[in-house]
Amino acid sequence: MSNDRDTPGSVGNAKNDLFFASPISKEMEPNNNNDNNNGAMDDMVEDDSMNDLAPTKKTLTKQEELLLSLGLAPESDEEKEERRRKREAEMAALQAQKRNNTFIAIASTLAAITSYFWQYTHPIPAVQLLAQLQEQSTPLAQVGHNGKPTIIDFWAPWCENCKAEAPTMKQINNVYSNRVNFVFVNADQPEALPLIEAFRVDAIPHMAMVSRDGDVLTALIGEVPGGVIRSDIDAMLDLNDNGVNDGKGGERPVLPYQMYDAFRGRRVRVDFVPIDNNDSTSSMSSSSAAGAGEIPTNLPYTIQ
Structure with missing residues (x-):
């Protein structure tokens, strides 16, 4: 009888076999909780990526809010850039005109001084x-x-x-x-x-x-x-x-x-x-x- 109990696979060793197998079987069981958690994390990641792709609402300045309240459309970024370019072009033209006027004034003064000294050093005979x-x-x-x-x-x-x-x-x-x-x-x-x-x-x-x-x-x-x-x-x-x-x-x-x-x-x-x-x-x-x-x-x- 003792030999029968010691023989592997006998009925007497069934409990022991089950005892040793049970931890292994637990480890092999699929973890449904982890799968649920992973799914939730994936949903959160997808939500974040969707938030990144969603358009951000522009914050209006007080001037833009005032224009909207008056029923006027505020300038777009393209219009602002165009206005800035025009202003810079006008300033450049004014600076160029100022330089030209300064040059003309200096040239006229030098010409007058030169003429004066020429007449002074070369007077017309009486x-x-x-x-x-x-x-x-x-x-x-x-x-x-x-x-x-x-x-x-x-x-x-x-x-x-x-x-x-x-x-x-x-x-x-x-x-x-x-x-x-x-x-x-x-x-x-x-x-x-x-x-x-x-x-x-x-x-x-x-x-x-x-x-x-x-x-x-x-x-x-x-x-x-x-x-x-x-x-x-x-x-x-x-x-x-x-x-x-x-x-x-x-x-x-x-x-x-x-x-x-x-x-x-x-x-x-x-x-x-x-x-x-x-x-x-x-x-x-x-x-x-x-x-x-x-x-x-x-x-x-x-x-x-």
């Missing part, structure tokens, strides 16, 4: 300056007829006072040329002799001041300060513009500076109208309160 002024002179036929007072300046290339006065006369001519007739006469030229005789020039520079009506008011002799010339010009312009001392009723206009009275108190009126060259008896005359006096004859212009 004789050339006076010749230029003579070329720009008002035609004599307009004197006493265009409603402007006139300055007739007699000069000569050898006259030192004339050359010293040339820059001043240039400045005065630039200031008053639209309101005053300027006539420059080179006394060295033969064709100037009739005018020299007519105005009784016996020294130069000789500057005859003539009213708008052609009255010879005075003559300034020698190198005259610019302020004196301007004062007499301003007085003649006041006579024209304001009607002061206009000579009406026989009253002779008075200038603040008077020097040489070539006609010794006679009131002389010039009328620069060319006369017939074939008429050798042409003459001019002057009048005064005391009577008439004779003036040189055979001139190409009449002076009455």
